[in-house]
Amino acid sequence: MLTVTLATAAVLGLYFWLLSLRVVQGRIGGKVLIGDGESEDLLYRVRAHANFAEHVPLILILMGLIELAVGPRTGLIVIAAVLVLARVLHGWGMTMYSENKPRVIGVLLTWAVLLTLASWGLLLAFGVVG
Template sequence: MTILPITLTFAAAATIINLWLGFRVSQIRTSAKVLTGDGGNPLLLARMRAHANYTEYTPFFLILVGLIELARGSQLWLSILAAAFVVGRILHAFGMDSVDKPAKGRIIGILVTWLVLIGLAGWALVIAYLGMPTPVTADMVAG
């Protein structure tokens, strides 16, 4: 059985961040007494969008990390890119709280997210089309 420690680590981190983002939405919902929608509250809308934006990008990130790790991508670079994604998403979430003007955290978070995803997508294409030697294991021979 293949264990993907980087993917598992960052999937766990992604889950915790997702829960944290949901909690931040719930805090505003409770204080503003808004059960559904944004109730016209700009901070609630911003936090809802930060949460939704996170759920839009994270699946692609996790799929790419998992497949690259499975293909025996560099663990160091994969870990660095995954950590950058996590930091970028946290910066984006805090930056979204600034509803009046674009915050630096939001802009940096967006750029980091996009650069990481572009890097991972490019890396995946290199593996797919230029090949990358994968060591043969006993599982591969037996299966």
């Protein structure tokens, strides 16, 4: 079983639900059926939700494939924890409606996780590491 990937996906699934709920609340409050209704608040909610949906699936796929190849190593657990932290920071930063440290740190950590997993995956795929 892919315990690290499953646990990470479950935690992030709950967080994605919260981001989804925030979008729905913004739509109800602003009486907006589609789009952002020119509401800056709703735009930020939609983009926080979309940014999560744009990054997290590929990262979870990479995690799962790596875990299949090497098992639930400590490094993968650390990466999973960093990913959860990164996504929470990004989502929180998106509620501040301006450039801010949580959002920037969340983006940079997400990219670091993606680059680390992609590199690890390539090294595994070409037999450079086992």
